[in-house]
Amino acid sequence: MKHLAVAIDLGGTHLRMALVSPEGEIVAQKKVMVGTERGEKAIIQKIESLKKKLEQEPHQKATRIGLGIAGIVSSREGIVFASPHFPGWKDFKVGSLLTSQCGIPVFVDNDANMIARGEKGKGAGRDWQNFLMVTLGTGMGGALMIDSEVFCGDHGFAGEIGHMVIQAEGPPCACGSRGCFELYASATGLIRMGQEAAVDGELPGSERLQEIISSPHIDRTARLAEEARKFNEAARGIFDRMGYYLGIGLASLVNVTGLEKIVLGGGISQSADLFLPSAREELVRRTYKKTAECVEIRMAQLGDSAGLIGAGLWAFKNSSSTSE
Ligand SMILES: [Zn+2]
Structure with missing residues (x-):
């Protein structure tokens, strides 16, 4: 059997x-x-x-x-x-x-x-021994794949990349800290930054943004992405901002771990076309030239x-x- x-x-x-x-x-x-x-x-x-x-x-x-x-x-x-x-x-x-x-x-x-x-066994990381797994969903998950094993740290708590601090005095996080990575690069982050942009109202498209943000019964991040692809400047601005923070966080992680290969997963990664250009730009800006040249990002394959x-x-x- x-x-x-x-x-x-x-x-x-x-x-x-x-x-x-x-x-x-x-x-x-x-x-x-x-x-x-x-x-x-x-x-x-x-x-x-x-x-x-x-x-x-x-x-x-x-x-x-x-x-x-x-x-x-x-x-x-x-x-x-x-x-x-x-x-x-x-x-x-x-x-x-x-x-x-x-x-x-x-x-x-x-x-x-x-x-x-899963991604190592059957998905995007099949041929990679070392990579950083980043999942962008409601929050942010992470894992460090080193020599084909997940690195767990002393007590098994390693890889909590979502709670790496990006903004020292940023918004409070459920973990007890402030300005954590997942408050910027996740669905929660997109919605919060969308609210801020709608209140600010400076960019064209802010009214539509307000409508989407204040409708709790729809998939708001998918609607925001749809709107951004229609060249709504305010919506595009949020994804650019998310990419900016994602790039900052990834640059720090690459610098610390030496992991140059990254697998991006989670529901929000489906909008990578909207945030990855600014993320890459920021990553290049915040790493040594040689490091930046080695960075490779793949989309997760197994959903x-x-x-x-x-x-x-x-x-x-x-x-x-x-x-x-
Ligand atoms: Zn946190």
Whole structure:
């Protein structure tokens, strides 16, 4: 019988789960809303019940689980110390709890680390040993792929690039700091900068901008991108500004880590045509000439599946010595 892993991507809105082969192929997958019940027990129950449904389709039981979740996660201990999507959780030992409930080994890590593993295994970073993974979504995720492994730091918290400070006295961030990178280069950043530009009202198109920003029931960042592509100056200005900050942040990261290859993912990366030119310009301005010449940026290839594929591959990698 072929071994399979249950891969879990636990986000703020959706719980995605898949059965993944050792080669990183998705055999079956399901997605449900996380809903309002966000306590530790409720989430474990939700995962268990979806796992059962998932295993019904190929009539195969998984032999291991890989779980990716946003937040401060110790992969070694399987503990989520804090997650932006589950503010009630405190030092949640999700790894050991799921292991005892499901009876198979569970490997937990930060969602961006899982995405990086997915893009390394099957996506844009397949032929790169070293790269910086950057996901631009509601917030910003990051991972440092070094020698084909995610660098986790002393306690597993490395790669939190979204909380690198870009503006010392910038707006307050949920992490407790101010002016963090993700407050400028993310959907949240685009909306906030859009609000500022609409209030400022200086550039043509500001009224339309105000309309979009004040409509909470639409995908505002997609509308902003649409508007920018119609040459609305105010909307273009926001993406230019985001690119400016993205370039500053990436330049610092490249300078510190020496990682010159970058994979850009997340929903906002679909608007890269609007912000990447200014990001590249800024990156060149803030790095040595030789460094800038070596920088290569690729778009992620696996979309929403990256985290699932990465979680599955990682579960196999971790448990290969114990379960085969
Ligand atoms: Zn922060």
